[in-house]
Amino acid sequence: MRAPIGTFEDAAPAVDRLDLLVPPVARAVSKGWGDVPTDRILHVDTDPAIADTAVFVEHHGAELLDTSANCVVVAGKRGGDVTLAACVVLSRTRVDVNGVVRKHLGVRKVSFAPMDTAVGETGMEYGGVTPIGLPAAWPLLLDPAVVDEEWVLIGSGSRRGKLIVPGKALASLPGAALLEGLGLEV
Incomplete structure (x- = not known):
């Protein structure tokens, strides 16, 4: 199968590759969500050594920078309460943590969650966190530019x-x- 974006040689419906996905992502992909047919979620097998965005787009095509999105876990604090949330923005932008995120979560301070928290709470690997399969109680904050893309990596x-x-x-x-405004141009 040919991927709709990028120069990937090994693409297939993610439901056919559940064994390559971490458990929370495999569960979410296999049951689906909304009105998205499960065969519209594709998996491309790639080398973990080139997973970071800059190296990845250099290897698989610079045009991917426009259609790739990063998912970061943040921790908002108000008093003794901590709220974990995920933010998804296009790779060419950065998350407006201290403006849009802080205001939306109604917290006094927001920072990127420590690696052990992000990994432990999501069941995903650091550098591979995805919005698919996150804890259901978490806010998932999306920049509209991500949703507007026909296909997103x-x-x-x-x-x-x-x-x-x-x-x-x-x-x-x-x-x-x-x-709106979640992703700020770099």
């Missing part, structure tokens, strides 16, 4: 492999909220 839950999904499919995930 995102993590697969591990550093090996990526998922290609219709941008609009991300807006149907549990806890999803579109936030």
Whole structure:
């Protein structure tokens, strides 16, 4: 199967590759969400050594920078309470943590969650966190530019492999909220 974006030689429906996905992502992919047919979620098998965005797009095509999205886990604090959330922005932008995220979560301070927290709470590998399969109670903050892409390349839950999904499919995930200005141009 040919991937709709990028120069991937090994693409297939993610439901056919559940063994390559971490458990929370495999569960989410196998049951689907919203009105997204499970065969529209594609998996591309890739080398974990080139998982970081800059190296990845250099290897698989610079045009991917425009259709790749990063998912980062943040921790918002107000008093003794901590709220974990995920933010998804296009790879060429950065998350407006201290503006849009802080205001939306109604917290006094927001920072990127420590690696052990992000990994432990999601069941995913650091550098491969994806919005698919996150804890259902978490807010999932999406930049509208991500949802507007016909196809988006995102993590697969591990550093090996990526998922290609219709941008609009991300807006149907549990806890999803579109936030204008979430992604700031770098």
